[in-house]
Amino acid sequence: MLKDIVRTKTYQNVITQSSFLIKDKIVLDVGAGTGILSLFCAKAGAKHVYAIECSQMADMAKEIVKTNGYSDVITVIKGKVEEIELPVPKVDVIISEWMGYFLLFENMLNTVLYARDKWLADDGVVLPDKASLHLTAIEDAEYKEDKIEFWNNVYGFDMSCIKKQAMMEPLVDTVDANQIVTNCQLLKTMDISKMTPGDASFTVPFKLTAERNDYIHALVAYFNVSFTKCHKLMGFSTGPRSKATHWKQTVLYLEDVITICEGETLTGSMTVTPNKKNPRDIDIKLKYMLNGHRCQVSRTQFYKMR
Amino acid sequence: MLKDIVRTKTYQNVITQSSFLIKDKIVLDVGAGTGILSLFCAKAGAKHVYAIECSQMADMAKEIVKTNGYSDVITVIKGKVEEIELPVPKVDVIISEWMGYFLLFENMLNTVLYARDKWLADDGVVLPDKASLHLTAIEDAEYKEDKIEFWNNVYGFDMSCIKKQAMMEPLVDTVDANQIVTNCQLLKTMDISKMTPGDASFTVPFKLTAERNDYIHALVAYFNVSFTKCHKLMGFSTGPRSKATHWKQTVLYLEDVITICEGETLTGSMTVTPNKKNPRDIDIKLKYMLNGHRCQVSRTQFYKMR
Numbered sequence: 001m002l003k004d005i006v007r008t009k010t011y012q013n014v015i016t017q018s019s020f021l022i023k024d025k026i027v028l029d030v031g032a033g034t035g036i037l038s039l040f041c042a043k044a045g046a047k048h049v050y051a052i053e054c055s056q057m058a059d060m061a062k063e064i065v066k067t068n069g070y071s072d073v074i075t076v077i078k079g080k081v082e083e084i085e086l087p088v089p090k091v092d093v094i095i096s097e098w099m100g101y102f103l104l105f106e107n108m109l110n111t112v113l114y115a116r117d118k119w120l121a122d123d124g125v126v127l128p129d130k131a132s133l134h135l136t137a138i139e140d141a142e143y144k145e146d147k148i149e150f151w152n153n154v155y156g157f158d159m160s161c162i163k164k165q166a167m168m169e170p171l172v173d174t175v176d177a178n179q180i181v182t183n184c185q186l187l188k189t190m191d192i193s194k195m196t197p198g199d200a201s202f203t204v205p206f207k208l209t210a211e212r213n214d215y216i217h218a219l220v221a222y223f224n225v226s227f228t229k230c231h232k233l234m235g236f237s238t239g240p241r242s243k244a245t246h247w248k249q250t251v252l253y254l255e256d257v258i259t260i261c262e263g264e265t266l267t268g269s270m271t272v273t274p275n276k277k278n279p280r281d282i283d284i285k286l287k288y289m290l291n292g293h294r295c296q297v298s299r300t301q302f303y304k305m306r
Numbered sequence: 307m308l309k310d311i312v313r314t315k316t317y318q319n320v321i322t323q324s325s326f327l328i329k330d331k332i333v334l335d336v337g338a339g340t341g342i343l344s345l346f347c348a349k350a351g352a353k354h355v356y357a358i359e360c361s362q363m364a365d366m367a368k369e370i371v372k373t374n375g376y377s378d379v380i381t382v383i384k385g386k387v388e389e390i391e392l393p394v395p396k397v398d399v400i401i402s403e404w405m406g407y408f409l410l411f412e413n414m415l416n417t418v419l420y421a422r423d424k425w426l427a428d429d430g431v432v433l434p435d436k437a438s439l440h441l442t443a444i445e446d447a448e449y450k451e452d453k454i455e456f457w458n459n460v461y462g463f464d465m466s467c468i469k470k471q472a473m474m475e476p477l478v479d480t481v482d483a484n485q486i487v488t489n490c491q492l493l494k495t496m497d498i499s500k501m502t503p504g505d506a507s508f509t510v511p512f513k514l515t516a517e518r519n520d521y522i523h524a525l526v527a528y529f530n531v532s533f534t535k536c537h538k539l540m541g542f543s544t545g546p547r548s549k550a551t552h553w554k555q556t557v558l559y560l561e562d563v564i565t566i567c568e569g570e571t572l573t574g575s576m577t578v579t580p581n582k583k584n585p586r587d588i589d590i591k592l593k594y595m596l597n598g599h600r601c602q603v604s605r606t607q608f609y610k611m612r
Binding site for chain 1: 308309314318340342345346349366369370373374456460461462463464465466467468471
């Protein structure tokens, strides 16, 4: 994960270039992993950093902190955020890299919000503090053929019943910017410093306008993250026009192949909710409608990320 | 997995071109998945096929069998091989695609051997009936730097304690044939029709002779599978000189960078055992020795596939 340069470099730049946010502050690193963000903060002059990590990696993080001579500044705490005790009542900064695929899949957001409500000082800062989900539409004839239509004829046998299941699984993959047919639309912004866990369930409308005559095979979701407390806005995008990250994009194939002309709009709504049985899974409901010159389409589709 | 053409096509060719092994025979498909091997057998004229699958995929397989009109020939049984009842006392053929990474990682071999001992007729056939493990040595400066030495300096911090752990993890990856420095040696052959589960634990010697002057950064293991009961020998190799499969190869990085001259030999032994705690994990012990013109090396390294 450290090898995702876009991600790690952004955090490094934020911490290094906005040291006024970190210097002489008490920092809490939620889900510290190897401790890399804690090390960045220690180097930037944090008064103290508490690095919470529940996996075995905590032992490694302790050794790394020691090897790099930061044992007096960074305290690695092995355990769950919801179960551990902090030696201080409040912290000035909470930093975390909590985002999952599709922003919300298998994420640590609720843990960050828990830590915020319990320990963050009134004038404290959450890094990052904004995350937004975006949507666009792509032409993807080749890949849809490969991934979905494949099941119609598998070495001569009809396995189309698997197709239905394949359609319901959002695909995490890198989309070529040339495949984009419409504008990109902001679906939802989350303010990590204020939101509640319930805000991660939502229904939002969208309106995508075709920028060329083409087919639409899939909608593509991606997220941006920003650190608005820096002097200049910093952050990164996981969109198809940005430098690739390990989050790639999330592709939702449509039942229909939509023929769209430049200027026509695909409208609809997306509903995102944690699965009731397994809250780490995500249910996505997509309604879409096109009143085009060549075809009328109106459909509701359900997806499950698991 | 159906998309691994080398794998699936080989099974298809074996079944189609050696229909004398299948026609009018009772076949047991161990770990049937979508049922593709059962369908091949039914099409080749099997008298009856019992397809055992313990996952949810069994329901899909039932539907696929029905859709393709083979419900009277193929019976899908949902359950564990060790727990289900077969409606017949004996079968003529056991077919299975049981191989894991490094042949033996998370494999279904023991399940196949259990089915063989319980149900295979005296003159019955196991498909495939031979599997062999092979070893070669590669130059891999670039990748070792990337994967292992990376930890020496991670955004300016010393994380070399993670290096030790990274070294112990065999890496499943595709090796370029141009990286091969020595001959390829057969380590171990398994006769699936005769072997016992204990035969999957072994210590075998090796002797690799350099075919050019180069460095050795890693040993690479791969396996071949063959169907010797066909009229002509059929099978496939997962080696770096063969067409890629989803099994790729298994790379074991060496502590030492070995300087070797053409004709010099790297000798040693490999010990493979299931992990005592988690029998699905594999412990690998590698002893190697070089008495070269430029350096003498003698070392024992331990790896864990998990």
